Amino acid sequence: MAFVLFTGLSVVSALTGCANGPAASVHAGRTAAPDTITLFPLGDYPQDVDHWIDPASPSYDTPFLAPDVQHARFDALYARYFGTGPDDPSPWNRAYIDGYVYSDGGSVITALQERRLDQFDNTDKPRGRISYGMNFVPHTAAWIDAIARNVDPGQFASAPAYDPSRRAIATSALLVRELPTIDPSFYDHRIAGEGYPFDNLQVSAVRPGTPLYVLGTSADGGWRYVQTPDVQGWVRSDGVARVDDAFVATWRAAVRTMPGVVIAASAPVRDHSGVFRFDASAGTLLPLQPTTSANMQGIVVPVREVDGHAVMRAATLADSEIVPAPLSATPRHLAWLLKALVGRPYGWGNTNFDNDCSAELQSIFAAFGVWLPRHSSTQMRAGDMIDLSASTPAERLDYLARHGQPMRTLIYIGGHVMLYLGNTALDGPPVPVVYQDIWGLRTADNSRRAVIGGSVFLPLLLRYPEDPDLESLAATPIFQICILGMPKSGEPHHEDNGNAAG
Numbered sequence: 001m002a003f004v005l006f007t008g009l010s011v012v013s014a015l016t017g018c019a020n021g022p023a024a025s026v027h028a029g030r031t032a033a034p035d036t037i038t039l040f041p042l043g044d045y046p047q048d049v050d051h052w053i054d055p056a057s058p059s060y061d062t063p064f065l066a067p068d069v070q071h072a073r074f075d076a077l078y079a080r081y082f083g084t085g086p087d088d089p090s091p092w093n094r095a096y097i098d099g100y101v102y103s104d105g106g107s108v109i110t111a112l113q114e115r116r117l118d119q120f121d122n123t124d125k126p127r128g129r130i131s132y133g134m135n136f137v138p139h140t141a142a143w144i145d146a147i148a149r150n151v152d153p154g155q156f157a158s159a160p161a162y163d164p165s166r167r168a169i170a171t172s173a174l175l176v177r178e179l180p181t182i183d184p185s186f187y188d189h190r191i192a193g194e195g196y197p198f199d200n201l202q203v204s205a206v207r208p209g210t211p212l213y214v215l216g217t218s219a220d221g222g223w224r225y226v227q228t229p230d231v232q233g234w235v236r237s238d239g240v241a242r243v244d245d246a247f248v249a250t251w252r253a254a255v256r257t258m259p260g261v262v263i264a265a266s267a268p269v270r271d272h273s274g275v276f277r278f279d280a281s282a283g284t285l286l287p288l289q290p291t292t293s294a295n296m297q298g299i300v301v302p303v304r305e306v307d308g309h310a311v312m313r314a315a316t317l318a319d320s321e322i323v324p325a326p327l328s329a330t331p332r333h334l335a336w337l338l339k340a341l342v343g344r345p346y347g348w349g350n351t352n353f354d355n356d357c358s359a360e361l362q363s364i365f366a367a368f369g370v371w372l373p374r375h376s377s378t379q380m381r382a383g384d385m386i387d388l389s390a391s392t393p394a395e396r397l398d399y400l401a402r403h404g405q406p407m408r409t410l411i412y413i414g415g416h417v418m419l420y421l422g423n424t425a426l427d428g429p430p431v432p433v434v435y436q437d438i439w440g441l442r443t444a445d446n447s448r449r450a451v452i453g454g455s456v457f458l459p460l461l462l463r464y465p466e467d468p469d470l471e472s473l474a475a476t477p478i479f480q481i482c483i484l485g486m487p488k489s490g491e492p493h494h495e496d497n498g499n500a501a502g
Contacts, residue, residue, distance in 0.1 A: 036192040040441055040450035041466055045458055052421055052457050053335045064407040065329035074326045074369030080229045081211055082252045091213035091227045092248055097162040101227055106160035113153040116178050120144055120185055131185040147179050150218045166214040171241045171304040172278040173353055174206040176233035180223035192448050197348045203233040204374055205350030207284040209302055230374040241310035254287030254300055261285055261325035261367050265340045269301055271313040277301050283366035297322050326369025334407055337364050346439050346453045357417045360437035360455055376417035379410055383484040393462055393474040401430040405483050414478035424459055432460045441470045
C-alpha cells in the first residue's frame with residue numbers, strides 16, 4: 001500500500017519549533033503550580049485520510065482481510081449477538097445465560113454489585129480514591145446509600161435461571177453504567193489523567209437493535225441491569241423493550257438474510273411515519289429491506305410500545321449511511337469509515353456516546369463483520385498476539401514497521417489500543433503510522449497530559465520534538481501487537497464486568 005511520505009528534516013524542524021512544555025501562570029504576584037493539562041499541537045501531523053490511505057494506490061481496492069476470513073468472522077459476530085448454539089454467547093441464548101451468566105447462581109452478580117457500591121463509597125477512602133461529582137464536591141454517604149437502595153443487590157439471587165420473558169432489545173442508544181445513576185464519579189481533577197472525561201461509573205454504550213437479557217431492575221423502575229453481547233451494566237429502562245419468541249425469530253432471520261451496518265459516525269433514524277427513533281452510530285447492525293427510494297436503503301428498526309414490548313417498524317437511511325454487511329475490507333472502505341470518524345471527540349467509556357480507543361476500533365471492524373472485545377487489553381485476543389514488552393522502544397517500532405500488517409494490526413500499550421496503518425518516512429528508518437482515539441500523551445513522570453482528545457492519525461515517534469518531556473507511545477511498560485485473521489479457537493465468551501473503557 002502506498003503512503004504519502006513526510007520530507008525528513010523539514011518536518012522535524014517544524015515540530016521542534018512548536019514546543020509547548022509545562023508553563024507556570026502568574027496571578028496577583030504569585031506563581032501557580034504548572035497545569036496538569038496542556039494541548040498537544042497537531043498542525044504538523046496531517047489529518048487528511050487520503051494523505052495516509054492513498055486513493056491512487058494500486059492496492060486501494062485489494063482486501064486486507066480475505067473474503068473467507070471476513071465471512072468466518074461475521075458468523076462469529078452473528079453468534080455473539082443472535083446465536084442459539086451451546087457455545088454462542090448471545091444474550092438471547094438460554095445455554096449462555098444458564099451456563100455462563102448464571103454459572104454460579106445470582107450470587108456472583110450480587111457480589112459484583114456490592115463491590116461496586118463499596119468502590120464508590122467514600123467512607124474511609126484515602127484522598128486519591130475519593131470520588132467527586134461534577135461540582136468538585138466529594139460524594140456523600142447519603143448519595144451512595146440512596147444508590148444502594150435502588151440497586152437492591154439481593155434481587156439477583158432470587159431468580160438465577162434463564163427466563164424467556166427477560167429477553168429484550170435496545171430501542172435507542174444506551175449508556176451502560178456501573179450503578180443506576182447518571183451522576184458522574186471523578187477522582188480529583190488536580191491529578192493528571194483524572195477528572196473529566198474519566199467518569200468511573202461509565203462502562204460502555206449499547207447500540208440500537210442490540211439483543212439484551214434483563215438480569216435485574218432498580219427499585220424505582222428507571223433502570224435495568226442487562227447482559228449485552230459485550231458487557232454487563234445498568235441502562236435506562238425507557239430504551240429497553242421486551243421481546244417474545246416471534247420477535248426473536250423474525251429479527252434473527254432478518255439480520256441473517258439481509259444484514260446492514262451503519263458506516264456514518266451518527267445517523268438519525270426516523271420511521272416511515274416521520275417519528276424520530278434514535279441515532280445509530282457506526283457499527284450498528286440493523287436488518288435491511290428493499291425500497292424504491294433513490295439513494296436510500298430500507299431498514300427495520302425496533303420500537304418500544306407503551307406496554308414495554310418491542311415491535312418492528314420500517315425506516316430508511318441514505319445508502320451513504322448504511323450498507324450491506326459485512327463491508328468488504330479494502331483500503332477504500334476503511335477510508336470511508338475513517339473520513340466519518342476522524343477528528344471526533346474522545347469519550348471515555350462512550351461518554352456522550354463518543355468513542356474511546358477500544359470502542360473506535362470496535363465500531364470500525366464491526367463494519368467489516370469482525371467483532372472485537374470492548375476492552376483494549378482483551379482486543380489482543382482477537383488475533384495472533386506478539387508481546388514486545390521486553391524489547392526497547394526502538395526495537396518495538398522496528399519490528400512493527402517490518403512485520404506489522406497494515407490495517408489489521410492492533411497495538412496495545414496498557415490501557416490504550418491503536419490501529420497500525422503502515423509506514424512513513426521522517427529522515428531515517430520507516431516510522432509506523434497509527435490511527436487512534438486518544439485522550440492525550442503523558443510525561444514520563446506522569447505529572448501532566450498533553451491533550452489530543454479525539455481520533456487522529458499520528459506517527460509513532462521515539463520522541464515528540466514539539467514537547468520533549470512527553471513519553472513515547474512506544475516506551476510504555478506493555479507493548480503488544482495483534483494481527484487479525486481467522487477467529488481464535490477457544491475465544492472467551494465474556495468480558496470482564498468492570499469498566500470496559502480503555
